[in-house]
Amino acid sequence: MQLTRYLQKSMLVAALLMALMALKWADEDFTRQITSKLQLYRHQFPYEKAYLHTDKPYYVTGDTLWFKGYLVDGSMHLPDSASNLLYVDFIEQQTGKNVALRRVQMSGGIGHGEITLDSLPAGAYTIRAYTNWMRNFSDVFFFQKSIHLFDTESTTANASSDLTDVQFFPEGGQLVAGINTRVAFKAVNGNGLGTDVKGFVLNRNNDTVSSFNSEYLGMGRFQFEPRSGERYTAFIRTKDEKATRFNFPEVQENGFTLLVDNLSNPLKMRIIAYCKTPEKKEVPVHIVGHSRGIISFAARGVISGKGLTVSLPTAELPDGITHLTLFDDQNKPVCERLVFINHQRSLNLKVNLSKTAFAPREQTEIEIVATDSAGKPAEANLSVAVTDAGQIKQQPYDANIVSYLLLSSDLKGFIEQPGYYFDPEKKQRKIHADYLMMTQGWSRFRWEDVLRDSLEAPGRFLEQGITLTGEVLRNDKPVNSKIMLSLFLSNDSLSNFLSTETNENGKFAVYNLVFADSLQIRLQGMNKKGNQNLSFILNPFDPPKMTLLQVPFYPVTVEAQKFKDFLKRAGEEQELTRKIRENRERLLKEVTIKAKKEAPRDSRKLYNTADATVKITPQLASGNMSVLDMLAGRVAGVQVSGSGMNASVFIRGNRGEPLFVLDGMPVDKAMITNLNVFDVESIDVLKGASAAIFGSRGGNGVISVLTKRGNANYDYSQDIVPGVLVSKIAGFNVPKEFYAPAYAVKKPDNLLPDFRSTIHWAPVLKTDKNGKVKFQYYNTDAATSVDVRVEALSPSGIQGTANAGYTVQ
Numbered sequence: 001m002q003l004t005r006y007l008q009k010s011m012l013v014a015a016l017l018m019a020l021m022a023l024k025w026a027d028e029d030f031t032r033q034i035t036s037k038l039q040l041y042r043h044q045f046p047y048e049k050a051y052l053h054t055d056k057p058y059y060v061t062g063d064t065l066w067f068k069g070y071l072v073d074g075s076m077h078l079p080d081s082a083s084n085l086l087y088v089d090f091i092e093q094q095t096g097k098n099v100a101l102r103r104v105q106m107s108g109g110i111g112h113g114e115i116t117l118d119s120l121p122a123g124a125y126t127i128r129a130y131t132n133w134m135r136n137f138s139d140v141f142f143f144q145k146s147i148h149l150f151d152t153e154s155t156t157a158n159a160s161s162d163l164t165d166v167q168f169f170p171e172g173g174q175l176v177a178g179i180n181t182r183v184a185f186k187a188v189n190g191n192g193l194g195t196d197v198k199g200f201v202l203n204r205n206n207d208t209v210s211s212f213n214s215e216y217l218g219m220g221r222f223q224f225e226p227r228s229g230e231r232y233t234a235f236i237r238t239k240d241e242k243a244t245r246f247n248f249p250e251v252q253e254n255g256f257t258l259l260v261d262n263l264s265n266p267l268k269m270r271i272i273a274y275c276k277t278p279e280k281k282e283v284p285v286h287i288v289g290h291s292r293g294i295i296s297f298a299a300r301g302v303i304s305g306k307g308l309t310v311s312l313p314t315a316e317l318p319d320g321i322t323h324l325t326l327f328d329d330q331n332k333p334v335c336e337r338l339v340f341i342n343h344q345r346s347l348n349l350k351v352n353l354s355k356t357a358f359a360p361r362e363q364t365e366i367e368i369v370a371t372d373s374a375g376k377p378a379e380a381n382l383s384v385a386v387t388d389a390g391q392i393k394q395q396p397y398d399a400n401i402v403s404y405l406l407l408s409s410d411l412k413g414f415i416e417q418p419g420y421y422f423d424p425e426k427k428q429r430k431i432h433a434d435y436l437m438m439t440q441g442w443s444r445f446r447w448e449d450v451l452r453d454s455l456e457a458p459g460r461f462l463e464q465g466i467t468l469t470g471e472v473l474r475n476d477k478p479v480n481s482k483i484m485l486s487l488f489l490s491n492d493s494l495s496n497f498l499s500t501e502t503n504e505n506g507k508f509a510v511y512n513l514v515f516a517d518s519l520q521i522r523l524q525g526m527n528k529k530g531n532q533n534l535s536f537i538l539n540p541f542d543p544p545k546m547t548l549l550q551v552p553f554y555p556v557t558v559e560a561q562k563f564k565d566f567l568k569r570a571g572e573e574q575e576l577t578r579k580i581r582e583n584r585e586r587l588l589k590e591v592t593i594k595a596k597k598e599a600p601r602d603s604r605k606l607y608n609t610a611d612a613t614v615k616i617t618p619q620l621a622s623g624n625m626s627v628l629d630m631l632a633g634r635v636a637g638v639q640v641s642g643s644g645m646n647a648s649v650f651i652r653g654n655r656g657e658p659l660f661v662l663d664g665m666p667v668d669k670a671m672i673t674n675l676n677v678f679d680v681e682s683i684d685v686l687k688g689a690s691a692a693i694f695g696s697r698g699g700n701g702v703i704s705v706l707t708k709r710g711n712a713n714y715d716y717s718q719d720i721v722p723g724v725l726v727s728k729i730a731g732f733n734v735p736k737e738f739y740a741p742a743y744a745v746k747k748p749d750n751l752l753p754d755f756r757s758t759i760h761w762a763p764v765l766k767t768d769k770n771g772k773v774k775f776q777y778y779n780t781d782a783a784t785s786v787d788v789r790v791e792a793l794s795p796s797g798i799q800g801t802a803n804a805g806y807t808v809q
Contacts, residue, residue: 062570132463175252199236201234273307379771605664605704616681626643626672637652762775
């Protein structure tokens with residue numbers, strides 16, 4: 001096997017060398033320069049891609065949107081473990097208002113969650129997914145998907161077909177006088193969707209020099225040879241045969257052109273470069289190709305009067321977009337061309353059904369088998385959506401994880417029906433994909449940025465958890481020195497003390513907090529007098545503003561009857577839920593219970609009773625600087641020497657200082673002395689046998705400090721402590737479990753009608769070493785057709801999708 005692979009690679013290299021008869025590989029200096037520059041850029045600005053698989057293409061108010069998040073590195077598409085926090089927000093397109101935000105905890109590039117669509121007006125929305133690191137770049141790199149939300153009174157709308165814009169794109173980037181080239185074009189209607197057109201090009205004498213017709217989604221191309229000194233205008237014929245005028249690219253007297261033939265030979269790509277420069281018959285150039293920032297090849301040659309032709313084997317190029325750049329004799333980029341490569345190396349997913357027809361409420365078992373392009377079993381992480389096809393119409397050639405990672409995520413603008421370019425049954429998909437490459441721009445980086453002598457450091461960082469940032473003020477004014485801060489963090493499952501330091505301007509940050517739901521924080525200054533004059537500002541999370549792009553206003557394709565049934569079923573389900581809620585709200589008769597109230601045990605105390613307790617009053621706190629000052633002279637056998645932060649304490653009969661405990665947690669003395677005295681509720685002293693519960697650590701006695709905020713019954717709204725901030729911050733959202741009724745078990749709820757449009761949602765499936773995984777669920781009451789849609793990502797970054805269906809009758 002190794003010998004076979006070696007011979008195959010040797011034959012490929014030989015074929016490549018024979019093909020480049022007029023071309024030499026790039027000189028070592030330029031190769032090293034361009035490779036090292038690009039590697040440095042990728043190292044300093046590695047990019048991530050986020051993708052969301054949603055359970056349905058559209059929803060109704062009161063519905064729940066279920067999603068699975070995939071996060072990968074941008075070059076190899078390996079599941080990303082650098083960022084562990086994915087932000088998912090839901091934005092109203094008309095106003096740009098962010099109506100929902102989810103913080104999704106990612107593990108190995110995988111996470112999931114949901115958004116409840118209650119109390120939202122019907123209309124067009126955008127669901128976005130991004131990380132903090134992705135905010136270093138334009139928001140065009142965010143995952144964005146248009147979602148239409150209907151209410152039960154909605155009606156279908158007709159898409160506008162009126163032509164609004166046509167743009168022309170010379171291959172390679174420019175028209176050069178006297179050089180025959182190709183011009184691609186794209187026409188869109190009022191909804192931003194491609195529309196078929198036909199037209200012609202006139203010169204300044206109003207002579208027709210070329211005509212054209214679109215072939216797919218308003219896209220096409222035609223041959224064109226511009227003349228020196230000419231100015232051209234394009235005209236499009238509308239339905240009423242009137243000609244509408246559109247701008248045509250200007251003609252350059254000198255320059256370069258770059259043409260690519262990726263269709264004639266399935267194994268090779270032909271690259272043709274021309275140039276027109278004054279007083280130069282031959283121009284040395286370089287051609288560089290990269291795929292998602294990784295250099296695929298770099299070569300040099302000379303453009304003569306006949307141009308320069310390069311024949312490049314494509315077998316070793318990765319699936320996706322290859323970016324070709326022509327550099328002139330000054331090593332400056334002068335032409336660019338995108339080429340789409342699809343070797344169909346995606347995961348092969350097979351959906352095995354036990355049968356093709358089921359009864360209502362019958363259990364369905366599905367097995368999914370994943371194999372790689374060589375047919376070997378593949379481990380993969382999958383998400384599966386099962387929907388009622390009688391209510392939900394899947395969108396034609398909708399985006400999926402394959403089309404997004406290999407195509408849409410590396411192009412500018414909205415890509416209409418991206419799944420079409422991956423359908424092997426579509427014979428014209430390759431030439432139509434080439435039209436797309438000529439009309440949609442590369443969006444990841446510019447060579448001018450890569451080739452700079454120095455790169456600016458990114459302003460945002462990779463987040464492993466929740467970030468808390470803020471600012472400290474003294475007497476409501478900015479501080480001019482560093483301040484030590486103490487933080488007490490707590491929720492139902494977490495209790496911890498932290499310390500941090502501000503910078504000279506009073507700014508502070510705590511990184512990588514990992515907690516679910518919310519976290520209560522207590523923040524105060526340490527170590528210096530006058531901290532009662534401190535105040536704190538916590539910076540709320542500020543989601544990025546949405547850039548309003550031209551996206552289809554009405555992007556949903558529906559069938560009238562299915563749409564009507566969908567809204568009807570949704571309305572019936574909401575009405576049924578309302579009635580059930582009302583029936584459960586029953587008035588109970590008054591019941592009087594007589595018993596002796598049992599005093600609740602303070603969970604912060606491991607001990608039963610203390611040997612001595614000092615209750616802290618406002619008068620006592622106002623006259624002392626520290627907790628130990630309040631103990632001095634108030635407990636027999638406890639000796640306090642010094643004062644403030646320098647105080648020492650001993651319990652009679654012991655040589656060393658006692659163990660310090662704060663709200664049940666052992667801490668060092670510095671933590672105790674830095675406490676704000678106004679925040680202390682009481683101080684317990686344990687001596688001798690009473691301290692035995694703390695083991696050897698309590699050998700010198702124990703001083704247990706109980707704070708007001710550590711008390712579960714404390715009312716924070718009633719006590720404002722100077723120099724202390726108490727607040728809550730949001731953590732990772734805890735994903736809900738999809739409701740999956742088990743009809744094999746008799747339950748009262750199972751008597752209710754069931755016509756859910758999403759029958760099953762499974763976001764966390766994994767294939768085993770044999771590439772297989774099974775899952776079960778029960779069908780609804782509907783006699784209908786059912787769609788099963790699967791998306792997957794392997795640990796090696798290979799994507800896959802599959803669709804299947806069955807009937808319920």
